[in-house]
Amino acid sequence: MRAISLIAAGVILVGPAVAQPMPVFDAHIHYSDSAWGEVPVPAAIALLDRAGVRMALISSTPDAGNLRLIEAAPKRFVAILRPYRERGDMGTWHGDAGIVDYLKARLRPGVHRGIGEFHLSGEQARSGVVRQVLALAKANGLFVQAHADEAALLHLLDAEPGLRVLWAHAGFAEPGAVKAALAKSPNLWIELAHRADVADGGRLKPAWLAVIEAYPDRFLLGSDTYVVSRWQSLPDIWRETRAWLDKLPKPLAEGLAWRNAAKFLGLDEAVFTRP
Numbered sequence: 644m645r646a647i648s649l650i651a652a653g654v655i656l657v658g659p660a661v662a663q664p665m666p667v668f669d670a671h672i673h674y675s676d677s678a679w680g681e682v683p684v685p686a687a688i689a690l691l692d693r694a695g696v697r698m699a700l701i702s703s704t705p706d707a708g709n710l711r712l713i714e715a716a717p718k719r720f721v722a723i724l725r726p727y728r729e730r731g732d733m734g735t736w737h738g739d740a741g742i743v744d745y746l747k748a749r750l751r752p753g754v755h756r757g758i759g760e761f762h763l764s765g766e767q768a769r770s771g772v773v774r775q776v777l778a779l780a781k782a783n784g785l786f787v788q789a790h791a792d793e794a795a796l797l798h799l800l801d802a803e804p805g806l807r808v809l810w811a812h813a814g815f816a817e818p819g820a821v822k823a824a825l826a827k828s829p830n831l832w833i834e835l836a837h838r839a840d841v842a843d844g845g846r847l848k849p850a851w852l853a854v855i856e857a858y859p860d861r862f863l864l865g866s867d868t869y870v871v872s873r874w875q876s877l878p879d880i881w882r883e884t885r886a887w888l889d890k891l892p893k894p895l896a897e898g899l900a901w902r903n904a905a906k907f908l909g910l911d912e913a914v915f916t917r918p
């Protein structure tokens with residue numbers, strides 16, 4: 644009887660594998676102070692688990708939000724430093740010389756891998772403060788994550804040759820503009836956080852597929868947890884993204900899901916390839 648039981652148990656353990664969702668890297672997570680009360684760190688990590696997010700790029704206002712996550716799970720997060728001491732800096736930072744001093748004082752080598760996510764539009768990107776921030780990034784071997792319109796992005800790409808720019812939300816631009824920007828600069832990467840509009844009926848739109856196929860190693864995915872409700876819906880956001888991601892050829896899908904992020908950030912690919 645005992646042997647039969649063991650065999651039966653063994654069948655259950657090694658039975659047909661349940662298809663696991665493709666592991667993903669989330670390139671747009673905020674853990675800002677507005678989330679700390681309703682989504683404590685263990686809950687945030689549980690939501691990432693449920694969404695199948697193995698690692699994430701985090702930028703939080705204030706930076707203490709980044710440190711809370713890293714303290715709990717140091718290998719799970721890549722942190723970047725926002726030029727925002729508090730939420731109110733979002734609209735004024737590009738003209739505030741105090742921001743440069745803040746970044747210089749706050750930047751921790753080995754902790755912060757980039758500067759961002761920051762917001763810029765049009766000629767704001769040509770301000771002296773922005774130029775100093777970009778120079779600081781370049782001097783420290785950091786990339787920047789920019790939520791910028793097309794005009795601001797082009798200024799960013801010109802300002803510091805060689806500086807790597809991750810264009811948040813693909814600038815909410817059309818696929819043609821994204822393709823033109825990619826053609827212009829080899830230092831540009833794109834992330835598609837909060838861009839449910841790239842898909843229609845659970846399929847990537849043909850115009851987006853064409854750009855991604857032209858530059859398959861330059862696209863990352865993300866969610867953007869800028870409000871508590873987007874933390875709470877993180878598994879749903881990723882379920883919707885996977886609906887179109889899973890229909891792509893596997894090499895293309897894996898590139899978007901995690902391989903491009905691993906290359907961009909120099910991560911150990913084993914994090915994503917292990918079961």
Ligand SMILES: [Zn+2]
Nearest residue numbers: 671760867869
């Ligand atoms: Zn954001």
